[in-house]
Amino acid sequence: MRMLMITMLLGLAACSSTPADPTVEHAWVKLSAVQGQPAAAYFTLRGGAKDDALVNVTSPEAGSAMFHETETKPANNSGMGNMADMPGMSGMSGMSMMKPLMKILVPAKSKVTLAPGGIHVMLMDPAPNVKAGDYMHLTLHFHNGVTRDIDAKALEANSAPPQF
Numbered sequence: 001m002r003m004l005m006i007t008m009l010l011g012l013a014a015c016s017s018t019p020a021d022p023t024v025e026h027a028w029v030k031l032s033a034v035q036g037q038p039a040a041a042y043f044t045l046r047g048g049a050k051d052d053a054l055v056n057v058t059s060p061e062a063g064s065a066m067f068h069e070t071e072t073k074p075a076n077n078s079g080m081g082n083m084a085d086m087p088g089m090s091g092m093s094g095m096s097m098m099k100p101l102m103k104i105l106v107p108a109k110s111k112v113t114l115a116p117g118g119i120h121v122m123l124m125d126p127a128p129n130v131k132a133g134d135y136m137h138l139t140l141h142f143h144n145g146v147t148r149d150i151d152a153k154a155l156e157a158n159s160a161p162p163q164f
């Protein structure tokens with residue numbers, strides 16, 4: 001009888017626990033308007049049982065990946081130039097800078113959303129045969145050792161984020 005109760009309790013605990021490692025969902029890619037220029041990848045990360053961090057993204061359809069955080073400041077702050085006039089930056093008011101990040105922190109049980117105007121993955125040297133509507137295969141590498149493979153649909157440069 002005692003044995004049976006322990007088994008039942010363990011079963012319950014297993015059902016309600018978060019996955020041990022981070023998971024990823026809602027991935028998509030925004031292509032550059034200019035072929036050969038970096039594409040940007042976006043997705044939602046769900047933290048696992050422990051704090052972790054996304055440390056690299058690899059893809060057979062891209063040369064390398066960098067993590068960036070876009071910071072937009074009011075238009076009349078003096079500074080180092082306005083990226084609103086650059087291709088792919090149209091529609092952004094004010095001054096927009098891309099700050100490099102070494103990694104993307106994924107705290108335990110957190111939800112981290114990558115989106116235009118915020119944190120994103122720059123996919124450098126995208127393969128020239130990747131067109132809007134194609135899927136790019138991304139492998140996400142986490143600090144604690146797990147990897148996650150996802151297929152992210154590539155959209156045109158002026159696309160709004162897809163509804164998931």
Ligand SMILES: [Cu+2]
Binds near residue numbers: 068
């Ligand atoms: Cu960027």
